[in-house]
Amino acid sequence: MSDNIVEINNLSFGYKGRLLHKGINMSFQRGKVVAIMGGSGSGKTTLLRLIGGQLKPIKGEVKVDGAVVHEQGREGLFNLRRKMGMLFQFGALFTDLSVYENVAFPIREHTDLPESMIRDFVMLKLNAVGLRGAHNLMPTELSGGMARRVALARAVALDPQIIMYDEPFAGLDPISMGVVCNLIRRLNDALGATSIVVTHDVHETFSFVDYVYFVSQGVVVAEGTPDELRKSDMPFVHQFVHGEADGPVPFHYPAADYKLEMLRG
Amino acid sequence: MFSSLKSTIAKIGHNFIEGIWHLGAGGRLFFYILVYLGDSVRRPSLIVREIYATGVLSLLIILVSAFFVGMVLGLQGYNTLQKYGSSEAIGVLVALSLVRELGPVVTALLFAGRAGTAITAEIGLMRATEQLSAMEMMAVSPVGRVLAPRFLAGVISMPILAALFSMIGVLGGYFVAVPLIGVDSGAFWSQMQASVDFREDIVNGVIKSVVFGIVCTMIALFEGYDAPPTAEGVSRATTRTVVYSSLAVLGLDFILTAFMIKV
Numbered sequence: 001m002s003d004n005i006v007e008i009n010n011l012s013f014g015y016k017g018r019l020l021h022k023g024i025n026m027s028f029q030r031g032k033v034v035a036i037m038g039g040s041g042s043g044k045t046t047l048l049r050l051i052g053g054q055l056k057p058i059k060g061e062v063k064v065d066g067a068v069v070h071e072q073g074r075e076g077l078f079n080l081r082r083k084m085g086m087l088f089q090f091g092a093l094f095t096d097l098s099v100y101e102n103v104a105f106p107i108r109e110h111t112d113l114p115e116s117m118i119r120d121f122v123m124l125k126l127n128a129v130g131l132r133g134a135h136n137l138m139p140t141e142l143s144g145g146m147a148r149r150v151a152l153a154r155a156v157a158l159d160p161q162i163i164m165y166d167e168p169f170a171g172l173d174p175i176s177m178g179v180v181c182n183l184i185r186r187l188n189d190a191l192g193a194t195s196i197v198v199t200h201d202v203h204e205t206f207s208f209v210d211y212v213y214f215v216s217q218g219v220v221v222a223e224g225t226p227d228e229l230r231k232s233d234m235p236f237v238h239q240f241v242h243g244e245a246d247g248p249v250p251f252h253y254p255a256a257d258y259k260l261e262m263l264r265g
Numbered sequence: 266m267f268s269s270l271k272s273t274i275a276k277i278g279h280n281f282i283e284g285i286w287h288l289g290a291g292g293r294l295f296f297y298i299l300v301y302l303g304d305s306v307r308r309p310s311l312i313v314r315e316i317y318a319t320g321v322l323s324l325l326i327i328l329v330s331a332f333f334v335g336m337v338l339g340l341q342g343y344n345t346l347q348k349y350g351s352s353e354a355i356g357v358l359v360a361l362s363l364v365r366e367l368g369p370v371v372t373a374l375l376f377a378g379r380a381g382t383a384i385t386a387e388i389g390l391m392r393a394t395e396q397l398s399a400m401e402m403m404a405v406s407p408v409g410r411v412l413a414p415r416f417l418a419g420v421i422s423m424p425i426l427a428a429l430f431s432m433i434g435v436l437g438g439y440f441v442a443v444p445l446i447g448v449d450s451g452a453f454w455s456q457m458q459a460s461v462d463f464r465e466d467i468v469n470g471v472i473k474s475v476v477f478g479i480v481c482t483m484i485a486l487f488e489g490y491d492a493p494p495t496a497e498g499v500s501r502a503t504t505r506t507v508v509y510s511s512l513a514v515l516g517l518d519f520i521l522t523a524f525m526i527k528v
Contacts, residue, residue: 052402054398054401077404078404078406079404081402081404085402086399086402088395088398088399090394092394094399095394095396105403105405109403109404109405109410110404
């Protein structure tokens, strides 16, 4: 069994002739929490979709547990996805189902467990995210942070080997952010899973992940442990970590010379 | 001049190709739904829930409309028939109009407006809020879990709604013709019973309503599933559901009637 549960080899992907990824290589070691960071529009979420087999690469491959994702048929892909759990940016809870039913959904779909056992599992997962008492609520009655935690309970309902998080901190207050950071780490270690966290929140992420990839303009520009990256003198990493407006990632969208444009009227 | 002509031709060509593409994508989705129908049948609770959403919740608008349509038929029918001294035939006129044409067609139009738009908006929003993607990532097919039960529910609901429409429509016609105008009640019912043929009229009406049910539900499902994941995308898809369903129902009604009537 390979040390890496997910491997991305020489991956290229793009939409409508525009390349988003240009030969990306990454590996995700079993049991680790790995962050993929980069600016908005750098293709981080797309990477998760490529790992989940929702998109097919133009070149290269994504391997999950030794299997090349884009070569799988429908059954093979569904078998791979049973090893994965994914937390979407805004939770993606089913709005017509209660919190309880949302968490029970994957269990009902993939097992024939009796109702009493499903209840035990659901309550266990909801307890892990601190929302056992909210099991009767509907998704519309939850705050953003609570919805994210319910979605997390649903993502880990079947104890997946890989848990993917798409912008888990977006729009959360500092308390909820701390809770979610803590949960990601605790759940990963308790389940013995591998977590892939797509985010651009540097300080929260550096506090709990084991390894970080920085993606910019379609390539991996830096990688390392949070400590290594904090000390890095690479201009991109420095700009990103310190939140500087201008640098290798320009503040201005590419445009003609401002002075010439003004003179032209 | 030349460039505007060129861009117009290019636009027409683009729309044509887009139309063909949509037709193909719709056909493919229909095929997938058929593949997953077996799974849906094994989970009747999902179908019952959708029958409630599409059928039961459409009942009020359909029954009220049916009663008014029946009353108008009664009034218009009596007005014309009395000129020829055959006002007792009002029951036949109301029943045949409803069972053969108005029942299936008006029900389908109302169904598209009430249930079809609800289906499109719901599925479009599920896509926009990544609920369908979440389902895919949980190794659950959205076609099997979301679309196929709704399709079955629509196809089951439509003939029942059309039958109820015709029944209530006849009662509306009766209400105007017998208590209000004073046509003989016995003549109203007996002429209707003698003239409405089970095979030629009722079965043909049911066939029409099943076809309309398939078409309206399929259009609603496809438009929702294919909707761009934005507020504008969902709103446009909802509008398209009503427009395409209405045109399809009226066009198909002519084609089916042409096959059913032996001229």
